[in-house]
Amino acid sequence: MKFFDTRALKRGADRIRSTPQLWLTIFVAIAIFGSFLYIANRFTGIARDAQDRLVNVRVGSLQDAFAPLAALFINDTPQLRAYMQDIAGKNPTIAEFLVITQTPNGWTIKTTLDERSIGSTLLGYDFLLSLAVADPSNSFTVEELGNGERFFRTARAVTDSEDKVIAVLLTRQTLSEADRQIAASIQSSFGILVVILLLLLVLFFHHARIIDYSELYRRLKEIDQLKDDFVGMVSHELRSPLTIIRGYIAELVAGVEEGRKSEMLKRIDRSAQTLNLLIADILDVARLEQGRLAFTMNTIDPAPGILGVCEELQKLTLAKGLTLSPHVSPGTEIHIDSERLRQVVMNLVSNAIKYSDTGEITVAGGVDGGRYILRVSDTGIGMSAEDQKQLFGKFYRVQGERVRTEVGTGLGLWITKQLVEGMGGTISVESIKGVGSHFIVSFPLIHKT
Numbered sequence: 183m184k185f186f187d188t189r190a191l192k193r194g195a196d197r198i199r200s201t202p203q204l205w206l207t208i209f210v211a212i213a214i215f216g217s218f219l220y221i222a223n224r225f226t227g228i229a230r231d232a233q234d235r236l237v238n239v240r241v242g243s244l245q246d247a248f249a250p251l252a253a254l255f256i257n258d259t260p261q262l263r264a265y266m267q268d269i270a271g272k273n274p275t276i277a278e279f280l281v282i283t284q285t286p287n288g289w290t291i292k293t294t295l296d297e298r299s300i301g302s303t304l305l306g307y308d309f310l311l312s313l314a315v316a317d318p319s320n321s322f323t324v325e326e327l328g329n330g331e332r333f334f335r336t337a338r339a340v341t342d343s344e345d346k347v348i349a350v351l352l353t354r355q356t357l358s359e360a361d362r363q364i365a366a367s368i369q370s371s372f373g374i375l376v377v378i379l380l381l382l383l384v385l386f387f388h389h390a391r392i393i394d395y396s397e398l399y400r401r402l403k404e405i406d407q408l409k410d411d412f413v414g415m416v417s418h419e420l421r422s423p424l425t426i427i428r429g430y431i432a433e434l435v436a437g438v439e440e441g442r443k444s445e446m447l448k449r450i451d452r453s454a455q456t457l458n459l460l461i462a463d464i465l466d467v468a469r470l471e472q473g474r475l476a477f478t479m480n481t482i483d484p485a486p487g488i489l490g491v492c493e494e495l496q497k498l499t500l501a502k503g504l505t506l507s508p509h510v511s512p513g514t515e516i517h518i519d520s521e522r523l524r525q526v527v528m529n530l531v532s533n534a535i536k537y538s539d540t541g542e543i544t545v546a547g548g549v550d551g552g553r554y555i556l557r558v559s560d561t562g563i564g565m566s567a568e569d570q571k572q573l574f575g576k577f578y579r580v581q582g583e584r585v586r587t588e589v590g591t592g593l594g595l596w597i598t599k600q601l602v603e604g605m606g607g608t609i610s611v612e613s614i615k616g617v618g619s620h621f622i623v624s625f626p627l628i629h630k631t
């Protein structure tokens with residue numbers, strides 16, 4: 183079973199990278215999360231210290247109160263023990279309660295809660311006991327760890343009426359209850375932290391969706407504007423051939439000399455052809471702009487398709503007294519839509535034929551500089567650097583009599599560029615006015631793993 187899709191993760195990361203508005207949300211989310219973690223940690227530390235101090239003070243007070251009693255009953259151990267049992271019964275945190283005295287054998291247990299240890303020698307608390315003896319008016323505490331529990335070991339001297347140390351009280355208090363409370367509050371903090379995390383995630387996705395909507399709104403406005411521009415341009419472009427057709431028809435109806443009729447009918451036919459082309463191109467433009475033109479991408483050798491187009495156009499080339507020479511090396515596969523590539527080659531070679539009066543058109547295809555390059559070159563009318571800059575814009579046609587005599591819409595190169603880019607390629611032009619043009623289409627090669 184797959185728990186997460188790495189592509190979705192990558193898409194998410196790309197989305198975040200490309201949407202700076204989301205960075206602020208992420209920053210705020212991390213800041214809130216981090217602050218809570220820091221504050222929860224600080225409070226836990228403070229609470230633990232306060233608990234420890236409280237237990238310490240309690241033990242100190244208990245020993246302060248018990249020390250005079252211990253001095254009084256130091257030689258009546260049964261009575262002393264009865265008092266100790268009474269105190270321990272009321273303070274369940276007391277795990278051990280000893281009264282010890284110094285004998286030649288060391289510190290010996292004079293009395294304690296557990297009768298069996300009375301009389302045995304106590305080892306291991308020399309430092310704590312020496313502190314208690316050195317300063318009999320105070321109690322001293324050290325922290326101990328045992329079986330995963332924390333304890334406070336506290337010692338206090340018992341003095342007689344001449345302030346001479348006659349015994350030491352030694353207790354062992356368990357901190358497990360306090361620690362359990364702290365652990366419970368840490369656990370509930372983590373619960374809250376998880377809730378905060380979930381809320382932040384909801385906030386994040388909500389914000390992402392709002393950004394989506396605002397992006398969608400921006401795109402819609404853009405499309406609306408494009409549509410307006412396009413409708414304006416199209417109606418203007420459609421009107422020109424129609425005006426020409428209607429003008430000639432009006433003249434024909436009014437009656438013209440026989441010799442002019444055929445010329446006028448030819449012009450009407452040319453304008454009708456322009457209208458036809460315009461409508462076909464406009465449909466392509468509309469599909470491309472609305473993203474409705476589907477690309478069926480395949481890994482194929484483009485050579486046969488390119489050669490097929492050249493073959494189809496040979497007749498037209500020869501009719502104009504031009505030559506068309508394809509130099510296409512087969513054997514390289516690229517990722518393209520073969521039908522769209524055919525359309526691209528058809529547009530470029532048709533233009534080369536249309537805008538050349540003499541010479542040769544060459545179509546070269548093959549690998550060059552790590553990419554697949556298709557180059558359509560002609561020895562035609564060429565164009566200025568200024569025209570080259572605007573060449574791929576919608577309805578752009580180079581000004582001049584020579585271009586005007588050719589049927590055209592000025593949409594072919596815009597469509598060609600969209601098709602090439604839609605297949606992941608690029609297109610550029612190199613041209614010298616009066617010398618010829620090169621149209622260069624380039625596609626990435628497929629990296630075989």
Ligand code: ADP
Pocket residue numbers: 533534537560562563564565573578579580581585589590591592593594595596619
């Ligand atoms: P059109 O339908 O006018 O041919 P295109 O978009 O295909 O529209 O081309 C736009 C303009 O670019 C043409 O009108 C022409 O002025 C110029 N052009 C295109 N191809 C060539 C070429 N091979 N040589 C010179 N000029 C060209």
